[in-house]
Amino acid sequence: MERDIYEEDHEAFRDLVKDFVKRHVSNEAIERWDAAGEIDRATMLAAGEAGLIGLSVPEEFGGAGMLQDYRFRTVVMEEVIASGAGSLAGAFGIQDDLAVPYLVHMGTQEQKEKWLPRMATGEVLGALAMTDPGAGSDLRGIKTNAKKVDGGYILNGAKTFISSGSTADVVVTFVKTGEGNRPDAFSLLLVEKGMEGFDQGKKLSKMGFHGWDTAELSFTDVFIPDENLISGKEGQGFIQLMLNLPLERLSIGVAAAAAAQAALDWTVAYTKDREAFGERIADFQNTRFRLADMAATTDAMWAYIDRALLAYKNSTLSAEDAAKVKFWATEREWEVLDMGVQLHGGYGYIMEYPIARAFTDARVHRIYGGTNEIMRDLVGRQIVGKR
């Protein structure tokens, strides 16, 4: 079904994104990123130059100032994912949805001035480190801690699974600054590349997203100056995370819909082109039934996502709404991509084909940003009024 949420500005922006994709995304580029295990900085700088990242950075700090209109980010994801460059879309997402917002919404004036202009250009790349090796879903179970000392903090501990963690210049890091696990026992600190005792350790070898780094980080007596405490206030870290998680979850929902749409398009094209037994693969009844399922599911995803995008714009997207969107859209994405792989036959298993990449990328959508079990738990509790 036709979507109706875009206005002229969004479509003009889409042309710009398409132009960027034409110039910077190719099979060769994708293979280069995969081999390196990360997006090269030149591409990120080009994205900054073209205005594809830093969308929510206010204009006074050199950004596009599209704070509450997530439709522009949606356009970026649609086009980049459709080009087969899931890893690039991921890297853009970390910068715009997981790093920049903490500075835009919660940074002090000095923090904004120091970081945002270079985050809009891609000179400074960010990451968000919440997960400890021993605690992911249970965020308040982390052990990474910062002890107050004169003029700052001494940080010790480790983080794992940090997207863009080895390439980031600045990492918004969730740490314990108090005792126990009360919500006010946590803070967010900006940890900078090159700080003594900060190791942006080994890249993890993943099922998918081969061109996007995911790293272990470790902190050994790292001195973090007071000016690197997000918002300048201690004990706000957990609440600050909670404030941004809906955006993070919406963004995963959008990525899921974009990937389902891309998979549908690739699969329609493939099955109309490939032949067996003297017919197009598309002509077998099973194929048509599966394509019909894929198409209806994708339409439903967009209808839901589009409504969520408008709710976000009107500041009415609740935490539970975002959680619902996240788990529901990523489960549907998974079904659609699985059918897409299957209809490609053997070629669906070969990484050269965009469907194979998108499929292996998709598997983590059900896990990160809060697992789909945690999402259901959150939504289910609200529904029944548990505790």
Add this chain to the structure above:
Amino acid sequence: MERDIYEEDHEAFRDLVKDFVKRHVSNEAIERWDAAGEIDRATMLAAGEAGLIGLSVPEEFGGAGMLQDYRFRTVVMEEVIASGAGSLAGAFGIQDDLAVPYLVHMGTQEQKEKWLPRMATGEVLGALAMTDPGAGSDLRGIKTNAKKVDGGYILNGAKTFISSGSTADVVVTFVKTGEGNRPDAFSLLLVEKGMEGFDQGKKLSKMGFHGWDTAELSFTDVFIPDENLISGKEGQGFIQLMLNLPLERLSIGVAAAAAAQAALDWTVAYTKDREAFGERIADFQNTRFRLADMAATTDAMWAYIDRALLAYKNSTLSAEDAAKVKFWATEREWEVLDMGVQLHGGYGYIMEYPIARAFTDARVHRIYGGTNEIMRDLVGRQIVGKR
């Protein structure tokens, strides 16, 4: 539920396999195979020495002579897959289920003498090349062809997706030797490594099975001597494939059950060990429900597979039975492994974890050996008596 199909001999053989696994499989070995994109020959020779391959090679040719008792092969698969070495299990499977049987069942006396003794030791590794780039499901749509000349054939064409294709010393190759696509227009030829014009081309980059090579092969005016025509009779190739496909499909069903069992075991251990919110992951009700699903599904798989193994032994496993087992078991495997990945949280996405490897391996089970659509088509036709 307890299985009851094994006799003393099988359990004694299991000890031998366990011992081999202990000596030759380790994380280091698995990473070495993954990095190389193939199993090293030394390991295959050790497997030959230990009696883990060539199980169906008759004793007179140096094998174990366990022709119709697939339970021994099942023991190999269970133990190797449980060790996390899916690629090694795959390489064993090609040798024993896809290459050796064509010689044992259909080879001439000379062919048996020439090849089987060295196939039992691992000195000669085999592969089976049916799929053309343009025709997989539709086997009779291949274009690879062999023209009769004095003393042999001139072979031209290309194959793709050939498991063990770059490491194989001898490739059982499905070719056109006649006009049109009548069943008698095809033959099986033994193509040998190093033959002029035979290129065991590039290894394909796959979603999973990283330690097991899958290659494109190309043939440019390759001269194949008459003695390399399987069974010495032209025009029998299609029927010969049909005769062995049930074994190939049973073997995929067995691999699927072994992987489901392994995934269940890994996941039970993991969720009992890992904690969140002050509880074991295993203690959340959702986890227990999923583990119950996984366990019941795995039990059902074994019950079905075990019945099929005995039917195979009694020569009563029909082509449709094997097709049913193949598609049903691999669909169930996929469900079980997907739950296993999910219950591992972020770690389920990291290739270091056996569940991540087994999951990416499993995806192709629904595609190769005849896609699950082709299996359903075959079974469905029989049920309704179509044509």
